[in-house]
Amino acid sequence: MITSKLDLWHHALELSSALIALRRELHEHPELSHEESETASRVTRELQRLDIPYRAGLGGHGIIAELKGAKPGPIIALRADMDALPIQEETEIDFPSKRPGIMHACGHDAHTAMLVGAAALLSACKEQLHGTVRLLFQPAEEVNAGAAAMIRDGALDGVSEIYGLHNLPTLPAGMAATRYGALMGSVDRIEISLEGKGGHGAIPDQSVDPIVCASAIIQSLQSIISREVSPFEPVVVTIGSIHAGEANNVIPHYCRMTGTVRTFHPDVQAKLPDRIERIVQRIAEGYRCEATLYYIRQTPVLMNHDEQVKAVEAVIDDMLGSHSRATAQPTLAGEDFSIYLKDVPGCFFWLGSGPIENAEQAYGLHHPKYWLNEDCLTYGASLLADIARSRLAQLAGGGQ
Template sequence: MNPIHEDGQKLLASAERLADSLVAFRRDLHAEPELSLDERETSRKVAEQLTGLGLEVRTGVGGYGVTAGLHGSGPAPVIALRADMDALPVLPFASRRPGVMHACGHDAHTAILLGAARLLTERRERLNGSVRFLFQAAEEINAGAKAMIVDGALDGVAEIYGLHNLPTLSAGKIATRAGALMGSVDRIEIDIEGKGGHGAIPDQCIDPIVAASAIVLSLQTAVSRELSPFAPAVVTVGSLQAGEANNVIPHRARLTGTVRTFAPEVQSGMPERLERLVMRIAEGHRCRAELRYIPQTPVLVNHDDCLVHVESAMDRLLGREQRVQAEPTMAGEDFSVYLQRVPGCLFWLGSGPETGAEQAFGLHHPRFTLNEACLPVGAAALAAIALERLAAGQA
């Protein structure tokens, strides 16, 4: 067991003194959640907090994104720390906005990064370089990171770091993983055209529902029979819409779904595989089909050097016993878009019950809850990563 570093103890103590204000800010956002591309008030509140710290604040970055710069002794390197701000269209568990909820904990991420900004501002003299805080909009629709980059959020950045809360991991712990941590995310839309008519005389029709059903089943063979068992992938059809009457064969059917992979080479091959299956199966059922394959985010692959830095910084901050190995997941995160452009690392921050006795509802669940004890831990973690990277001059 590694002893907690003395500086880590002091940083954690400082973060704990911010706990009440972090909780209050997080609860304010939780009560007034805003969907992707509509984070107007969230953005305003964040900018107000950052301006109060005396930072160089820029709003309207990639939509409602906000960036802020903290300059130490020297213009470079620049370390970026990122949080996402948007909510989900989920039946609210604790929200004043009908049908909208922070069911993924982005309200906590925002409060945590504001806490890190306060901790680092108080320690500006220890920064041999600069920190850029990225408050990103539209992560849930896989659009925010790309828009932030287009608006210059990564210009001059040497490395980027971020975290995501995990309610199935106890608060006070973190989880890291070398290499691929989260899956790629792509969207598929399939339109199938047949010939509508009376349900009692199918011989005079061309049934797109039958074709759609065959396509749904056959898409699974793109994974089970065309990929190695050691190359995980998921093809899920989440919606099938066709017809409105029980005795009518409709003219069209539409399917939408998601494709997840865990290796860039597997992701790049999926469009051809799926188009071949869709077109040929539709043709076999005398239908016409169109597949729109929409790439969204790549596989999230942490950079080795940055991962090593995060792990050593966390061991000094929290103690080695508080760090566990993360399990791979097909859930996606558009932080992966940043990692395609600059080195960096994303890690999991435990946000679940500390005892393990309480039931933990997962991310995106309508009864998702967050153990607010994770807020000061997350703030200290992000601050420690920037402090040690810049103090060491290794970026």
């Protein structure tokens, strides 16, 4: 039985080898977004072993488990994502992905193992828990669909606060980083279709070239960043794909582009659809093309809540020492944990997963050679468990 922070940490150390084994098993068998059935099945076996009730098949392949303490109190949610990426692994580890073209290049295998570890730690101290810990094993984070789907299936019903983390290979294992307010950017998708008039590449005057129009639109979209948004408000508009034509001597009839739009302020995000629509339509008109813009909102800015950040910092300082806590730098990378934070107060933070000596030389997230220092598994499981334990006590008036 766990009765103190020291007991919790010692128990976490005892779980270390099991968490590493689980993470490696998941790493060898990655699954893409919306396909996480085997991963979910593996998690449910762990929950059954721990005798924690759960519901599976939520939000796709998501799982909601509930660990009820012996004492009355609120509900605190902890979340981990489970999906992998369409990346061919290039690491030299002994347990690489066994599925060609699919890799856990973002460490969601580690996040899943950490939450299983937190569940084991909390099970060992449930007699002292003032309320309920809801464990959210979420699918489809990489395509910004899982959080919303989980919410529709009741993930936040009755929840007072929610917490989550993401590993960061450029931060050494044994450290964590927090930030008040905006931590990660919004994520929106744009799809632009251009219709011109196809023809022979040697006779362009008899055609309407959608490729030339597309190139003008791509260049002009950057004027939003340089001339329509304050330099103190970060914005990124990136066209990531462009498809037109099949032959080198043919002007195609159609051109299609997709891109991503990132901001760091909700007000800026709200104004961008109209600005992008104006540029696309006016440029297309000037090049005699017909244009259609689909602006797809995906995730809002990830905004942490002050009280919950302060609570996380207290746990980090108490467990790892204040010298092991850094201030997180803002990033325009997105995270659909932001959708949970729109409805419920909480905190999302970075957990160091890099080498102890020189984390700056680590391969970053989504890289085919991404590598994770497995020492972070124990830290992540312990921090998540103690955040939930301590916040339940505080909210229920039970102190620490």
